[in-house]
Amino acid sequence: MDHSEFRKNAHELVDWMADYFEDIEKYPVKPNVKPGDILDRLPNSAPEKGESFETMFDDFKEIIMPGMTHWESPNFMAYFPANKSYPSVLAEMLTATLGAQCMSWLTSPAATELEERLMEWLRELIALPENFTGVIEDTASTSTLCALLMARERITDFGINEEGFPKDQTYVVYCSSETHSSIEKDVKIAGFGKQNLRKIPVDENFAMNPDALEQAIHKDLENGYKPAAVVATIGTTGSTAIDPLVDIGEICSKYGIFLHVDAAYAGTALLLPEMRWMNKGIEHADSFVFNPHKWMFTNFDCSTFFVQDETLLVRTFEIMPEYLKTPEDKRVKNYRDWGIQLGRRFRALKLWFVLRSFGIEGLQEKIRYHISLGQKLKETIEAHDDFELLAPVPLNTLCFRFHPSFIDDEVKLNELNEKLVNQIQESGKLFLTHTKLDGKYTIRIVIGNTNVKERHVNQAWKLIKQIASKLIDG
Numbered sequence: 001m002d003h004s005e006f007r008k009n010a011h012e013l014v015d016w017m018a019d020y021f022e023d024i025e026k027y028p029v030k031p032n033v034k035p036g037d038i039l040d041r042l043p044n045s046a047p048e049k050g051e052s053f054e055t056m057f058d059d060f061k062e063i064i065m066p067g068m069t070h071w072e073s074p075n076f077m078a079y080f081p082a083n084k085s086y087p088s089v090l091a092e093m094l095t096a097t098l099g100a101q102c103m104s105w106l107t108s109p110a111a112t113e114l115e116e117r118l119m120e121w122l123r124e125l126i127a128l129p130e131n132f133t134g135v136i137e138d139t140a141s142t143s144t145l146c147a148l149l150m151a152r153e154r155i156t157d158f159g160i161n162e163e164g165f166p167k168d169q170t171y172v173v174y175c176s177s178e179t180h181s182s183i184e185k186d187v188k189i190a191g192f193g194k195q196n197l198r199k200i201p202v203d204e205n206f207a208m209n210p211d212a213l214e215q216a217i218h219k220d221l222e223n224g225y226k227p228a229a230v231v232a233t234i235g236t237t238g239s240t241a242i243d244p245l246v247d248i249g250e251i252c253s254k255y256g257i258f259l260h261v262d263a264a265y266a267g268t269a270l271l272l273p274e275m276r277w278m279n280k281g282i283e284h285a286d287s288f289v290f291n292p293h294k295w296m297f298t299n300f301d302c303s304t305f306f307v308q309d310e311t312l313l314v315r316t317f318e319i320m321p322e323y324l325k326t327p328e329d330k331r332v333k334n335y336r337d338w339g340i341q342l343g344r345r346f347r348a349l350k351l352w353f354v355l356r357s358f359g360i361e362g363l364q365e366k367i368r369y370h371i372s373l374g375q376k377l378k379e380t381i382e383a384h385d386d387f388e389l390l391a392p393v394p395l396n397t398l399c400f401r402f403h404p405s406f407i408d409d410e411v412k413l414n415e416l417n418e419k420l421v422n423q424i425q426e427s428g429k430l431f432l433t434h435t436k437l438d439g440k441y442t443i444r445i446v447i448g449n450t451n452v453k454e455r456h457v458n459q460a461w462k463l464i465k466q467i468a469s470k471l472i473d474g
Contacts, residue, residue, distance in 0.1 A: 001053060009053045017089070021072075024451075028428030029075040031067050038067040069431065074452040077460060078433040080237070080265045080397075081448045085297035087357035091350035092299050102344045104324065105332035115348035116333055121355065122304055126270035126290070129283050134306040135313075135338040136347045140264035141182035143289035143305035144231065146317075146339050148173065148190045150287065150307070151229035151258030153316045161316070165191055171228040172220050174198045176208035176243060178236040180262065192228070205392050206239045206437065208232060210247035217255055229258040232285075234278050235266025238435040238444075239391035239399045242266070242278050249284025261288045264303070268295035269371070269395055271364055278394075295370075295448050296363065298354045302347050305339070313338055366450075370396045373447045373457050380461060386468070390437050396447045399437060402468045414441035416471060423467050430460050 001009070041063045071082050102111040119134035137143045152160055155171060165171075173192050175183045177199045187197045198220070201212045217227050230252050232243040245261065252259040261282065267290020269275040282288065288306045292298040307313045318337040326334075336342050358366070374396030381387050381400050391399040401417045418441055421434050435442050443464075447457055 005053065009057075012057070021086075024070060024073050025075065027070045027073060029070050029073045029431045030425055030428055031069060032426075032428060033067050038063060072450070073431075074449045074456040075429060075460065076431045076449055077445045077447060077452075078431040080294050080446055081450075082293060082300045083295060083297045083448070083450045084299040085354060085357070085450050087353040088297060088299045088350045091353040095346045095349050098346065100346045102346050103336040103342050104326060104334040105328055106326040108346065109332075111346045111348060112333055112335060114352055115335065118348050118351055118355070119304065119306070123306065125360065126267060127273075127276050127279060128288065128306055129308070131308055132288065132306040133310050134304055135335055136351070137289075137303045137305045137339050138301040138341070138345075138347075139303050140180075140262060140289050140291050141186065142340060143287075143303050144182060144260060144262055145186040145189055146305060146313070147231075147258070147260035147287040147289070147307075148186050148192070148229055150309075150312050150316050151260070152190055152192070154258055154312055155226060155228045158315060160191070170196055170225045172196050172198060172225045173229045173231065174200055174213060174216060174227065174257075175231040176200050176202050176233065176236070176241075178202050178206050178208075178238050178241055179231055179233055180237045180264070183231050183262070196225075202241065206236060206241035208243040208248060210244055210251060213248065214251050217251070217257070221255075227255060227257045229260060231260050231262055234261060234263035235269075235395065235397075237265075238442075239437060240266055240393075240395050240397045241391070242394060245279065245281030245284065247281075249281040253284055259285045259287075261285045263288065263290040265291065265294045266395055268292065269367060271296075271360070272367060272371075275371075275395075292351055292354070295367070296354065297358065297366070297450050298351050301345075302351055370448050370452070373452070373454060374398060376454075377445070377447065377457055377461065384465075390440055390442050398445050398447075399435065399442045400445075401440060401443055402464075402471075404472055410440065417441045417443060419471055420464070420468055423471070424464065427463065427467070430463050 070076060072084060100108040100111055102108045105112045115136055119136070123132050123134060137146065152171065171192055173187050173196065175197065179199070184194060184197055188194050198216050200216060201209050203209050213230065220227055230248060232245055232248045234242055249259055263270070266278065270279055286308050289303060291303045293300040293302040314337045317339060324336070335344055374393060377398055378389065378393040381389055381398065386402060386404050387400055388403045389398065389400050401413065402420050403413060407413055407416065418434070421432055421443055424430050424432055433444050435444055445460065
């Protein structure tokens with residue numbers, strides 16, 4: 001492909017992209033394929049000779065597109081969204097074009113300094129204390145791993161980095177039973193060991209019970225273990241429960257335990273002053289993460305990680321081979337030393353485009369709208385005789401189930417709701433997921449897509465009722 005062909009093909013791609021955004025609702029939100037269907041259409045080996053862009057693009061449209069789940073569809077109400085927006089996509093095109101390797105200030109000064117300033121903007125926008133400083137990681141899983149590694153090195157005075165884990169000491173991490181699965185994975189990767197993760201019971205709202213946390217800490221201390229870190233959550237994955245940061249933070253301060261706050265999804269709501277009750281007690285936290293790529297209309301991946309002790313973060317990860325040394329090292333931030341990766345993408349550019357394109361007011365307006373849609377649906381479900389909410393709705397994620405009055409058997413209710421979700425998925429008109437709360441099969445609906453409107457929520461609720469009705473009538 002030469003320069004003129006690139007220009008021609010790029011224009012064709014942009015036209016297709018614009019059509020895709022315009023026609024997104026025409027696609028089934030979930031593809032109707034079986035495992036292996038796409039694989040069977042792909043050659044067993046790479047081509048010997050180069051192929052034309054036209055051939056490749058035709059195969060993309062004919063083979064790949066029929067097997068794609070359309071996360072940007074306003075009918076995608078599963079998991080948490082992986083949102084994007086027009087300015088974010090345009091910035092990603094520029095990022096790909098520049099191809100910058102942003103591991104240090106010298107390798108792309110503008111990338112480093114833009115990231116530094118954007119993290120200051122975000123700190124102010126979500127009302128974090130001024131002594132927090134931040135870096136953009138890829139995902140919250142990575143950010144939390146960084147936090148646990150910081151906790152590990154703080155409690156051992158960087159001894160594990162130097163000598164590995166001591167044989168005569170066990171370090172313990174605490175989280176709630178509703179905490180995201182990535183915490184357990186990070187605990188294993190960081191070397192604490194799965195058996196040294198304490199999953200603390202939750203209250204009736206599925207938030208961590210502080211009394212149970214302190215009891216677990218007491219027990220571990222009595223047994224000679226060292227509590228290293230607590231992971232609190234603002235907006236759990238299952239139900240968006242809000243852990244009580246004030247109580248948890250005071251316990252961590254009392255025992256000198258590192259506190260990490262995972263607000264991967266719900267953190268975006270902190271842009272709204274009226275939602276900052278969720279963050280009360282954040283001054284106790286040692287680190288904090290939220291993902292603009294979930295609910296702030298910025299392409300995946302973009303996870304913003306804040307810490308109170310910048311020196312601890314850098315000392316945990318810093319390594320300085322001769323080939324990475326530069327004359328400016330003592331005067332700049334080299335973000336390669338702020339996390340696990342050496343190589344880093346220019347993620348700040350898309351975040352900059354989003355913040356400037358929407359403005360603070362535009363972001364707040366859209367987030368408020370999503371929350372209002374969630375609250376309206378909450379009232380609708382509460383008013384229906386055959387459906388019930390299974391968790392509080394602080395934001396725009398609803399946990400509910402179909403519960404006809406003549407069925408009280410929990411096993412049958414679980415089976416009924418599982419059938420309901422499966423048939424919704426098979427329709428291709430709506431994508432929902434489930435969880436289990438108190439052993440109950442729970443349907444989750446998340447109203448946070450960039451372009452979701454009230455009509456989409458109404459259509460979703462209508463479809464849910466229709467399929468539910470057929471299940472009991474049939």
